[in-house]
Amino acid sequence: xxxxxxxxxxxxxxxxxxxxxxxxxxxxxxxxxxxxxxxxxxxxxxxxxxxxxxxxxxxxxxxxxxxxxxxxxxxxxxxxxxxxxxxxxxxxxxxxxxxxxxxxxxxxxxxxxxxxxxxxxxxxxxxxxxxxxxxxxxxxxxxxxxxxxxxxxxxxxxxxxxxxxxxxxxxxxxxxxxxxxxxxxxxxxxxxxxxxxxxxxxxxxxxxxxxxxxxxxxxxxxxxxxxxxxxxxxxxxxxxxxxxxxxxxxxxxxx
Amino acid sequence: xxxxxxxxxxxxxxxxxxxxxxxxxxxxxxxxxxxxxxxxxxxxxxxxxxxxxxxxxxxxxxxxxxxxxxxxxxxxxxxxxxxxxxxxxxxxxxxxxxxxxxxxxxxxxxxxxxxxxxxxxxxxxxxxxxxxxxxxxxxxxxxxxxxxxxxxxxxxxxxxxxxxxxxxxxxxxxxxxxxxxxxxxxxxxxxxxxxxxxxxxxxxxxxxxxxxxxxxxxxxxxxxxxxx
Ligand SMILES: Nc1ncnc2c1ncn2[C@@H]1O[C@H](COP(=O)(O)OP(=O)(O)O)[C@@H](O)[C@H]1O
Ligand SMILES: [Mg+2]
Numbered sequence: 206x207x208x209x210x211x212x213x214x215x216x217x218x219x220x221x222x223x224x225x226x227x228x229x230x231x232x233x234x235x236x237x238x239x240x241x242x243x244x245x246x247x248x249x250x251x252x253x254x255x256x257x258x259x260x261x262x263x264x265x266x267x268x269x270x271x272x273x274x275x276x277x278x279x280x281x282x283x284x285x286x287x288x289x290x291x292x293x294x295x296x297x298x299x300x301x302x303x304x305x306x307x308x309x310x311x312x313x314x315x316x317x318x319x320x321x322x323x324x325x326x327x328x329x330x331x332x333x334x335x336x337x338x339x340x341x342x343x344x345x346x347x348x349x350x351x352x353x354x355x356x357x358x359x360x361x362x363x364x365x366x367x368x369x370x371x372x373x374x375x376x377x378x379x380x381x382x383x384x385x386x387x388x389x390x391x392x393x394x395x396x397x398x399x400x401x402x403x404x405x406x407x408x409x410x411x412x413x414x415x416x417x418x419x420x421x422x423x424x425x426x427x428x429x430x431x432x433x434x435x436x437x438x439x440x441x442x443x444x445x446x447x448x449x450x451x452x453x454x455x456x457x458x459x460x
Numbered sequence: 461x462x463x464x465x466x467x468x469x470x471x472x473x474x475x476x477x478x479x480x481x482x483x484x485x486x487x488x489x490x491x492x493x494x495x496x497x498x499x500x501x502x503x504x505x506x507x508x509x510x511x512x513x514x515x516x517x518x519x520x521x522x523x524x525x526x527x528x529x530x531x532x533x534x535x536x537x538x539x540x541x542x543x544x545x546x547x548x549x550x551x552x553x554x555x556x557x558x559x560x561x562x563x564x565x566x567x568x569x570x571x572x573x574x575x576x577x578x579x580x581x582x583x584x585x586x587x588x589x590x591x592x593x594x595x596x597x598x599x600x601x602x603x604x605x606x607x608x609x610x611x612x613x614x615x616x617x618x619x620x621x622x623x624x625x626x627x628x629x630x631x632x633x634x635x636x637x638x639x640x641x642x643x644x645x646x647x648x649x650x651x652x653x654x655x656x657x658x659x660x661x662x663x664x665x666x667x668x669x670x671x672x673x674x675x676x677x678x679x680x681x682x683x684x685x686x687x688x
Contacts, residue, residue, distance in 0.1 A: 258587050287595045295593025305588035309607050319592035322602050371592060 298368030358389030496563030501570025
């Protein structure tokens with residue numbers, strides 16, 4: 206079966222610092238992929254490249270066989286216009302480590318703003334959809350609250366609702382729980398687990414090893430901008446082939 | 461003191477009226493140049509974000525130059541120097557010159573305020589908006605600017621107070637406003653102190669509500685909106 210997401214030899218440098226050194230990944234429709242790796246190994250940058258918040262230095266990304274962020278004109282790759290790029294991004298959801306909710310909007314407006322302004326729905330329709338999504342993450346009763354009045358866990362759940370309302374083909378989660386107090390992590394993981402069970406295609410960067418083992422179909426271990434090894438979760442977590450993976454996992458578990 | 465006040469005896473009614481009218485002219489001058497400065501400042505703040513190199517440089521030069529030059533020099537330029545170049549279009553009335561001078565000078569100042577307001581937002585706000593499928597323009601309009609406005613309202617109100625006082629400079633190019641009127645009244649009555657004290661009172665009455673607005677906005681905008 207052809208993959209939903211195809212990353213081909215992706216490179217990214219900031220100045221002379223090479224952060225991604227040739228990453229190739231295929232992700233099947235409905236697959237749950239976890240990415241682990243030490244801090245600074247390029248995980249966030251990889252996710253950001255996938256929806257073109259970061260422009261790759263080289264390499265290409267395809268979603269549903271369609272190039273992301275660029276197009277081919279006379280055999281040459283050229284960058285998309287803002288408008289074309291926005292259209293592609295609307296189909297890829299991104300959950301940020303620090304939520305990035307819009308503080309001037311209520312929870313409901315945070316979720317309905319994209320359906321209104323991007324999809325062009327009427328206010329009522331957009332709000333109806335938004336409310337359904339808040340309900341899904343268990344926060345319908347907080348619809349009228351501003352983000353600052355919500356706990357970190359609630360904010361991240363609103364952020365997830367904001368992504369879901371756009372019905373993305375692919376959801377990227379960048380350490381969705383690592384900015385949270387320990388007692389708030391569970392409620393967010395519960396929501397993510399539900400998404401996994403619905404068969405959505407997800408790529409998540411995470412340090413929650415047991416959780417990743419439970420819901421992922423595949424785990425990738427990255428270091429220094431490269432994929433060191435990949436495989437089914439039980440293999441990577443219980444029986445890694447590479448010394449670097451072993452050292453990393455030991456450090457995580459010791460924490 | 462009593463003697464001083466007695467000086468107003470013959471003039472009070474007439475002066476109140478004349479300075480009242482002139483104050484309206486001052487307010488008008490201020491409002492028109494304020495909006496001009498806002499428009500110029502907003503454009504100058506947004507252009508660098510479009511990343512067009514040549515325009516960018518132009519904006520940098522504009523801001524750098526006009527922030528470093530006194531308004532008075534700019535007023536002289538527009539009113540006295542430009543017409544010397546011999547083009548009909550460059551000959552403007554003192555009132556127009558005043559508006560242009562204050563607006564262009566203020567625009568450079570406001571551009572900096574707007575830019576810092578926009579940049580004060582965490583870049584995560586723009587990125588979250590983009591990741592939802594908004595174009596940069598939509599993200600600006602619906603997400604960034606509504607928040608930036610709250611950040612910049614107090615300094616803008618502050619700017620308005622300063623602008624109100626700067627309008628007095630325009631009397632030097634004989635633009636109709638309060639200071640010019642005060643000068644006239646001073647010389648026709650031979651009571652300069654009396655005339656200028658009264659002018660000060662009028663200026664104060666106009667700037668007082670603005671200054672209160674600054675205080676209010678500083679308190680109000682300081683609260684809330686601390687997330688993301
Ligand atoms: N915008 C940027 N400019 C310069 N360096 C960056 C930028 N973003 C990330 N980096 C660098 O790239 C490397 C990888 O970062 P990141 O992708 O955030 O790693 P991870 O998410 O795995 O911790 C780090 O060394 C980081 O400092
Ligand atoms: Mg990271």
